[in-house]
Structures are given as C-alpha cells and as structure tokens.
Amino acid sequence: MKPGTRLKSVTCDTEVMVIRCGVGVIECGGSAMAEVKPPEATALNPGFSGGTLLGKRYVDADGEYELLCVKSGEGSLSVGGVALVTKDAKPLPASD
Amino acid sequence: MNIALLLEMAAEAAPDRIGLVCDGRRWSYGELLAAARGAVELINASGATHVALLDESSEAAVIALFGAALSGVPYCPLNYRLADVDLAALLERIAPSLVIGDVDRVMRIASEQGHALYTRADFTAATQGALVDSEREYDLGEGIAIQLFTSGTTAAPKAAILRHSNLLSYILGTVEFASADEADAALVSVPPYHIAGIAALLSSVYSQRRIVMLPAFAPEAWLELAEIESATNAFVVPTMLSRIIEALDKGVTANISSIRAVAYGGGKMPLELIHRALDLFPQTGFTNAYGLTETSSTIALLGPDDHREAHASDDPKMRARLASVGKPLPTIELEIRDEEGRCCPHGQPGEIFVRGDQVSGEYKDRSALDADGWFPTRDAGYLDEEGYLFLAGRADDVIVRGGENMSPGEIEDVLLTHPAIADTCAVAVPSVEWGESVGIAVVLREGQAQPSEQELKELIRARLRSSRVPTKIKFVKELPYNEMGKLLRREVKKILAE
Numbered sequence: 262m263k264p265g266t267r268l269k270s271v272t273c274d275t276e277v278m279v280i281r282c283g284v285g286v287i288e289c290g291g292s293a294m295a296e297v298k299p300p301e302a303t304a305l306n307p308g309f310s311g312g313t314l315l316g317k318r319y320v321d322a323d324g325e326y327e328l329l330c331v332k333s334g335e336g337s338l339s340v341g342g343v344a345l346v347t348k349d350a351k352p353l354p355a356s357d
Numbered sequence: 358m359n360i361a362l363l364l365e366m367a368a369e370a371a372p373d374r375i376g377l378v379c380d381g382r383r384w385s386y387g388e389l390l391a392a393a394r395g396a397v398e399l400i401n402a403s404g405a406t407h408v409a410l411l412d413e414s415s416e417a418a419v420i421a422l423f424g425a426a427l428s429g430v431p432y433c434p435l436n437y438r439l440a441d442v443d444l445a446a447l448l449e450r451i452a453p454s455l456v457i458g459d460v461d462r463v464m465r466i467a468s469e470q471g472h473a474l475y476t477r478a479d480f481t482a483a484t485q486g487a488l489v490d491s492e493r494e495y496d497l498g499e500g501i502a503i504q505l506f507t508s509g510t511t512a513a514p515k516a517a518i519l520r521h522s523n524l525l526s527y528i529l530g531t532v533e534f535a536s537a538d539e540a541d542a543a544l545v546s547v548p549p550y551h552i553a554g555i556a557a558l559l560s561s562v563y564s565q566r567r568i569v570m571l572p573a574f575a576p577e578a579w580l581e582l583a584e585i586e587s588a589t590n591a592f593v594v595p596t597m598l599s600r601i602i603e604a605l606d607k608g609v610t611a612n613i614s615s616i617r618a619v620a621y622g623g624g625k626m627p628l629e630l631i632h633r634a635l636d637l638f639p640q641t642g643f644t645n646a647y648g649l650t651e652t653s654s655t656i657a658l659l660g661p662d663d664h665r666e667a668h669a670s671d672d673p674k675m676r677a678r679l680a681s682v683g684k685p686l687p688t689i690e691l692e693i694r695d696e697e698g699r700c701c702p703h704g705q706p707g708e709i710f711v712r713g714d715q716v717s718g719e720y721k722d723r724s725a726l727d728a729d730g731w732f733p734t735r736d737a738g739y740l741d742e743e744g745y746l747f748l749a750g751r752a753d754d755v756i757v758r759g760g761e762n763m764s765p766g767e768i769e770d771v772l773l774t775h776p777a778i779a780d781t782c783a784v785a786v787p788s789v790e791w792g793e794s795v796g797i798a799v800v801l802r803e804g805q806a807q808p809s810e811q812e813l814k815e816l817i818r819a820r821l822r823s824s825r826v827p828t829k830i831k832f833v834k835e836l837p838y839n840e841m842g843k844l845l846r847r848e849v850k851k852i853l854a855e
Contacts, residue, residue, distance in 0.1 A: 265358040265522060278358050315370050316534025329529060331366055353531050356620045356646035356655040357556040357592050
C-alpha cells in the first residue's frame with residue numbers, strides 16, 4: 262500500500278489516510294480496513310471501540326505505521342490486533 | 358491524496374466556523390468548500406488545462422486553489438505586476454486557462470490564446486451558484502497541485518511544480534489539525550502568487566486559524582485590520598515590517614496587542630530592524646522562516662525563544678544568531694556542500710542542499726533533484742556548531758576574484774558597521790587582471806557626510822582581506838528591491854557597470 266491511500270472502516274465511519282505503512286493488516290473496530298466501503302457493515306469488536314478523532318495521527322510503537330484520521334468513527338485502529346496510539350506532534354511555531 | 362483534503366477536514370469538523378474574512382465578508386469552512394466544489398463545475402465545463410489567478414488576494418484565491426485541486430488542474434497564480442509582454446508570454450504557456458481577475462487586461466494582451474475569463478466578482482458568484490453534480494468524482498491528487506513561475510531574473514521564468522504530495526507533506530508535518538483557538542486570526546498580506554501566500558492559506562485552513570486577508574499591503578491598512586479583527590498571527594516580508602514600524606513612528610495609532618506571533622521571510626531582515634521590532638513588541642513571538650518555492654515554503658526556522666535570547670544577550674555569538682534563519686525542520690534533511698560536492702565543516706560556506714517529501718525541486722520540463730533526491734537550492738550558506746543556518750546570498754552571486762570565492766554578505770556586513778552607511782550591496786564587476794573584482798553600491802544615512810572611498814577601502818582591508826577591497830564604489834540614493842523586499846543584485850551590477 263502506498264502513502265496517500267485512503268482506507269475506510271468496514272465497522273464504522275472512520276476513514277484514514279496512510280502516511281507510512283508496513284506490510285501488516287490495518288484494522289478499525291477489529292476488522293481489516295478497505296479502500297472501498299462494503300455495502301454491509303461488519304459488527305464492531307468491543308475490544309476496539311475506543312473511537313477515532315478527526316485530524317489525529319495514529320502510530321505503532323515501532324514507528325512503522327502512521328495513519329491520519331480524516332473522518333472520525335466509533336472503532337479504534339490497530340495493526341494485526343495491536344492497538345495504535347495517537348502521536349503527539351512536536352509543535353513548531355507558525356511560520357506562515 | 359489531494360490538498361483539498363485540508364479544507365474538507367476543516368469543513369467536516371467545523372462547517373460553520375469562520376475560515377476567511379476578506380473585504381468585510383466572512384466565509385465559513387462549509388461555504389468555502391461548497392464554493393470550491395462549485396468551481397470544479399466551472400473548470401470542467403471550460404476545458405481549461407490550468408486555473409490562473411491574475412488578481413490580488415481575495416476569497417477567489419482560496420476558492421480557485423481548492424477548486425483547481427479538486428478538478429485535478431494545476432492552480433497558477435500570476436504576478437500581476439509583470440509587464441504586458443512578459444505576462445502574455447506566461448499566459449501563453451498555460452493556455453487554455455480559466456483566468457480569474459483582470460479580464461480587461463487579458464483581453465487586451467492575450468485575447469487570441471483561448472482562455473476562459475472571469476472577473477473576481479463573477480467567479481465568486483458563479484462558484485456559489487453552480488449546480489454541483491452530486492455524483493462527481495474528485496481528483497485523487499496524484500499529480501500537480503500548483504505551478505508557480507519563478508521571477509526569472511536571468512532567463513525566462515521557470516515553471517516550478519508542486520505536487521499534492523509535496524504540499525501535504527509540508528502541512529501534515531508542521532501543522533497540527535484544528536490546533537488554533539476559535540479567536541485566532543492570521544493576517545495574510547503577501548501576494549497570492551508567492552509561495553508564502555499559498556502556504557499561509559493551507560496551514561491556516563488546516564489549523565482552523567481564521568484567515569484575515571489584506572489584498573493590497575499598506576502599513577495603515579495593515580494596522581487597522583489587525584486591530585479590527587484582533588489578529589493574533591501575521592506573516593510579513595521585512596519591507597512590510599519596516600513600513601509598519603515607520604507608520605507607528607509617524608504617529609499612526611492602533612491597538613495591536615492581540616498579535617502574539619509574527620513570522621517573517623522572503624528577504625534579508627536588517628539586524629537593526631529586528632532588534633527594533635523586538636523592543637517595540639516585547640510580548641510578540643517572532644519567527645524567521647526560510648524556504649523556497651521549490652521546497653513548498655519553510656525548510657528552516659528561527660523561533661521566538663531564539664529571538665528573545667539573542668536580543669537580550671551580550672555575547673556577540675548569541676547576538677549574531679538573530680542573523681540566522683534557525684534550524685532545519687525535523688521533517689527534512691539539509692547539507693552544506695562545497696563545489697566538489699563534499700559536506701562542508703561547521704562555519705564554512707557552501708551551497709545549501711535539501712531533501713524531503715516536501716521538496717519538489719521540479720520544473721515543468723525537468724527535475725533539479727540529483728540521483729539521491731537532493732535539491733541544490735543555489736542559495737549559499739553555512740551551519741554553525743549548534744546547527745543554526747546562516748544564509749550567504751545566492752550561489753550565483755558569489756564573486757570569484759582570481760579563483761578566490763567571496764561572499765557579498767561578508768563585505769556588506771562590514772560596511773554596514775560604518776555609522777554613515779544605511780544600506781549596501783557588493784557585486785562582481787569585471788576586472789581585466791582578476792576576471793572579477795568587488796564593486797559596491799552604498800546608500801548613506803540621511804544627514805551623514807559621504808565617507809571617502811579610501812576610508813571604505815581601509816575598513817574592508819582592516820576587517821577582511823585585501824582581496825575583498827572594492828575596486829569600484831558608487832554612492833546611490835537607494836538600492837533596487839522587488840516588491841517582496843528581495844535585493845535585485847543584477848540591477849546593482851548594471852548600476853556599477855554604468
């Protein structure tokens with residue numbers, strides 16, 4: 262998958278943009294995300310129901326994956342069953 | 358991914374929040390997105406290959422920028438200050454375009470080029486009135502978002518290309534989404550055809566900082582708008598800052614205590630001016646931003662704390678830091694290289710090379726990136742021991758005297774220590790003996806007696822080396838600057854050749 266790819270949750274409204282990724286499976290609400298949203302939603306796994314926030318960036322511990330949430334939803338993000346966490350940006354002074 | 362995503366996210370998160378104020382009219386993010394989608398209908402119907410703006414800043418610039426992006430057509434704001442013949446040549450290179458702005462002028466100079474023309478008011482009205490096709494698929498943003506013509510000081514202007522990926526990398530890497538307070542407002546007074554003007558729109562929309570547009574800069578208008586809209590942020594070029602301070606000195610009053618942050622760039626900031634500004638606005642954070650069109654705006658910055666520390670310090674080394682453009686962004690790589698391509702040690706000037714996702718380094722007909730993705734900026738500079746970047750002019754401005762490279766900046770810095778000298782520029786002048794030697798143009802402070810040529814030569818000899826001593830000195834009333842405050846060295850060369 263290349264950076265810039267937009268992935269949609271099959272369990273909720275979440276959409277992400279891939280900034281960086283490895284070869285693992287990117288999931289939301291416990292199910293693999295897809296480039297095209299299926300007509301029928303899959304049930305949300307309660308273990309991955311913390312929700313996503315618009316504009317937040319989600320990363321894994323190794324820094325291999327980075328996703329930007331472009332639409333929020335009820336599911337939470339994971340890769341191969343391991344939850345992703347929000348990335349705290351290093352704020353720069355506004356330069357323009 | 359498309360740069361229009363930035364506006365789509367802002368409109369999704371806060372559709373009714375005001376994103377833009379221009380000529381007294383307020384636009385919410387939802388309205389701006391709807392107008393950008395309306396613009397897509399106009400652009401598609403016109404069959405245009407580019408969307409050109411020939412106008413000062415207005416809501417039309419924002420609508421055209423995002424509308425062009427959604428259509429998958431490059432947005433190409435043009436410098437309306439160009440002479441007719443030069444402008445017609447640029448218009449021809451982007452024909453057929455949808456041109457927004459000075460319709461009469463395009464009719465007069467490029468009527469046979471097949472452009473679709475809209476005045477600002479017509480374009481804005483038409484984008485709002487357009488029937489948007491609900492099934493329309495918008496461009497994926499895998500291509501070119503923006504094409505900017507460089508100023509073309511030596512040859513025909515180059516068409517620099519910025520891809521969606523370059524601009525998004527810059528914004529996503531430096532701006533946190535929706536990070537601005539609802540009261541925050543950025544006063545934007547740089548022209549729409551300058552990369553700083555475009556970056557200001559993109560970063561303000563993504564941070565949800567309200568854009569307060571000043572279409573034509575005048576110091577009084579800037580101060581008035583800053584007060585009325587309680588602006589918190591502003592970007593200025595050094596000339597603008599100097600004129601704002603001049604207006605305040607002349608007694609123009611305005612309550613601009615809301616301004617927390619002022620960023621500047623686009624030309625060399627005189628040390629005296631920035632010290633003055635730091636004294637006048639003790640509560641304001643100043644940021645010096647260095648970047649190029651080809652790098653999607655900022656690649657290095659000197660932040661507010663560095664400014665205050667340097668300003669307050671007695672240590673000459675710390676004080677000198679105010680002349681630096683700060684440290685490279687963490688999201689890019691930067692190297693200083695000598696003529697053989699080797700990395701220069703700290704303190705030694707060379708050419709600045711940058712690499713990173715925001716760096717396009719691409720022109721319409723070729724890429725300037727090397728095999729490893731590094732972009733030669735043609736700017737000369739050096740890094741100090743702590744990684745602060747200092748600029749030393751354009752690599753092309755280096756004076757080569759008998760094989761010895763001399764940076765105009767070091768000569769100018771010494772001359773500026775002379776109490777009678779207000780401004781100066783060193784350039785190469787032809788020399789039968791050395792190929793090139795140093796020529797200087799000098800502007801005197803008001804009321805100061807003209808120093809002798811011998812005195813200036815002695816000053817340079819004592820502080821630098823004899824090779825730097827000018828062979829030609831000319832006293833002039835003022836130096837030629839462009840509207841962005843960039844010193845036009847080629848013009849100074851002409852003056853010295855007279």
